[in-house]
Amino acid sequence: MKKFMVLVGMVMQLTLSAQAESVFHWVDSEGKVHYEDIPAADAAKVEEKKFTLPAPSDDDALSYETRRAKQNFPVTLYVAERCGESCVQAREFLSKRGIPFVEKSLASKEDNEAFMKASGGNAIPTLAVGRNFLKGFEVGQWGSELDIAGYPKTAPYGARPIVPPLKPVQAASSVEAAVPAQ
Numbered sequence: 001m002k003k004f005m006v007l008v009g010m011v012m013q014l015t016l017s018a019q020a021e022s023v024f025h026w027v028d029s030e031g032k033v034h035y036e037d038i039p040a041a042d043a044a045k046v047e048e049k050k051f052t053l054p055a056p057s058d059d060d061a062l063s064y065e066t067r068r069a070k071q072n073f074p075v076t077l078y079v080a081e082r083c084g085e086s087c088v089q090a091r092e093f094l095s096k097r098g099i100p101f102v103e104k105s106l107a108s109k110e111d112n113e114a115f116m117k118a119s120g121g122n123a124i125p126t127l128a129v130g131r132n133f134l135k136g137f138e139v140g141q142w143g144s145e146l147d148i149a150g151y152p153k154t155a156p157y158g159a160r161p162i163v164p165p166l167k168p169v170q171a172a173s174s175v176e177a178a179v180p181a182q
Helices: 002-018 064-072 085-097 109-119 139-149
Strands: 022-027 033-036 044-050 075-079 101-105 126-129 132-135
Antiparallel strands (some): 022 033
């Protein structure tokens, strides 16, 4: 039991020291190299090493399965200003399933032309899963395509909040602007 308590104490000490923002690399008078959060007074060749954590992203809240599917098959929902109830249902479907998606509003003539060239049609709403375009909202077809892409069938932590549609923005007129990067 005593050994266990000593081991627990050592692990806790290591964890606390690992949380330091900076560590000093220094050499003592005997030539031994040390890494500690405070260098000794007689230390020679002191170098400060800083460690920072990356900023959290929206993907941190997603499951591994969802992050992987998003990386390999990003989802984009193409809508238009007068889309109506089918766009609302499409948005709700993706949100209830917990699918991370980007919504693109086709407001300008250039946006429409680039979209038609990339997707091969002009049906709205259109869902892009990776490079596959699904024209018109159909629950079975969309669900099947998302299953194949590896997205979970249900949101792991409840439905994502429904994001209101984006306001139209001036986009580049190239096809690459309308098609998500792979």
